[in-house]
Amino acid sequence: MSNNTQSKKESALIAENGPWAAVGEHPNAITNRFYTYERVQEIVAFIQNIVPAKPEVAIICGSGLGGLAELVVDKVVIPYADIPNFPRSTVAGHRSNLVFGILNGISVVCMQGRFHPYEGYTTAACAFPVRVMQMLGAHTLIVTCAAGGVNKSYRVGDIMLIKDHINFPSMAGNNPLIGHNDERFGKKIRPRFPPVGHAYDRQYASQMKQVAAKHNIELREGVYCALGGPCYETIAEINLLRVLGIDAVGMSIVHEVTLGAHCGLRMLGLALITNKCLFEYDSTIEAVHEDVIRISELKANELQQLILDFVGGIKTNKT
Ligand SMILES: O=P(O)(O)O[C@@H]1C[C@H](O)[C@@H](CO)O1
Numbered sequence: 128m129s130n131n132t133q134s135k136k137e138s139a140l141i142a143e144n145g146p147w148a149a150v151g152e153h154p155n156a157i158t159n160r161f162y163t164y165e166r167v168q169e170i171v172a173f174i175q176n177i178v179p180a181k182p183e184v185a186i187i188c189g190s191g192l193g194g195l196a197e198l199v200v201d202k203v204v205i206p207y208a209d210i211p212n213f214p215r216s217t218v219a220g221h222r223s224n225l226v227f228g229i230l231n232g233i234s235v236v237c238m239q240g241r242f243h244p245y246e247g248y249t250t251a252a253c254a255f256p257v258r259v260m261q262m263l264g265a266h267t268l269i270v271t272c273a274a275g276g277v278n279k280s281y282r283v284g285d286i287m288l289i290k291d292h293i294n295f296p297s298m299a300g301n302n303p304l305i306g307h308n309d310e311r312f313g314k315k316i317r318p319r320f321p322p323v324g325h326a327y328d329r330q331y332a333s334q335m336k337q338v339a340a341k342h343n344i345e346l347r348e349g350v351y352c353a354l355g356g357p358c359y360e361t362i363a364e365i366n367l368l369r370v371l372g373i374d375a376v377g378m379s380i381v382h383e384v385t386l387g388a389h390c391g392l393r394m395l396g397l398a399l400i401t402n403k404c405l406f407e408y409d410s411t412i413e414a415v416h417e418d419v420i421r422i423s424e425l426k427a428n429e430l431q432q433l434i435l436d437f438v439g440g441i442k443t444n445k446t
């Protein structure tokens with residue numbers, strides 16, 4: 128059936144039966160109807176056939192930060208393209224691999240490449256791999272990303288521990304949990320209205336601060352906000368974000384953390400400040416993705432050191 132015929136049929140259905148016939152037609156609801164619990168189970172079974180060992184920690188690598196996965200030993204690499212119904216990353220600085228193995232003594236799975244809404248994926252599609260990784264056995268999710276520094280005191284190359292986030296897409300009605308709430312995702316019953324006020328684990332945050340202090344790495348702590356992208360921000364937008372108390376701005380993480388909270392993961396977030404945001408109209412510097420990747424790769428070692436040490440300190444969960 129052509130798209131046109133399909134939408135004519137849907138319109139006729141709504142005209143005949145009222146607006147409730149459209150329930151479930153939000154793009155995220157459609158995605159969630161596709162990535163059902165059973166489909167996630169199928170993907171998990173496919174992966175377990177290749178890698179029987181359970182990962183404990185899931186790591187999502189941000190722009191230019193995929194090198195972390197190279198530190199994994201006893202590695203098994205599964206290209207996204209080989210996994211049934213798995214999306215592919217289309218952005219420079221993001222490879223498209225799931226990397227399994229051991230990182231500083233703990234079993235991990237790394238997403239070497241993430242999905243962003245500006246690539247054309249719904250936020251539900253961008254985030255659904257979090258459910259896959261949780262179902263594979265992960266109890267912890269570490270999200271990393273490149274971000275622009277909104278806080279005027281931040282410098283290029285700073286690493287920010289994410290204390291909290293502002294999910295602008297969700298505030299505008301684009302939350303990855305829109306649609307049917309399948310209570311089976313996660314170990315407990317997952318609620319229709321999950322709390323996210325403590326999505327970033329406070330104990331993990333203080334452990335990360337200790338790791339940074341040990342390595343003499345200055346760690347900022349602040350609020351990350353996600354916008355839809357792919358444009359970088361206007362000067363007026365940056366000034367607005369600053370008034371709102373936002374420290375760093377990016378185009379990812381928040382939908383992943385939302386699903387992570389829904390399925391009960393303990394989470395830690397790190398943003399690498401790859402560029403200073405524009406505040407002044409007479410400034411001539413503009414953000415460019417090539418610079419974002421260059422700075423990420425330049426500072427990757429520090430970020431990797433932090434994560435390596437941090438995961439080494441996570442108590443193995445044998446339950
Ligand atoms: O995947 P992350 O959030 O690290 O990537 C950021 C946001 C855009 O994808 C890109 C812009 O340069 O970097």
Ligand SMILES: Nc1nc2[nH]cnc2c(=O)[nH]1
Nearest residue numbers: 273274275376377378414
């Ligand atoms: N939205 C946004 N994302 C980024 N990712 C890296 N730098 C930036 C930035 O300045 N703005």
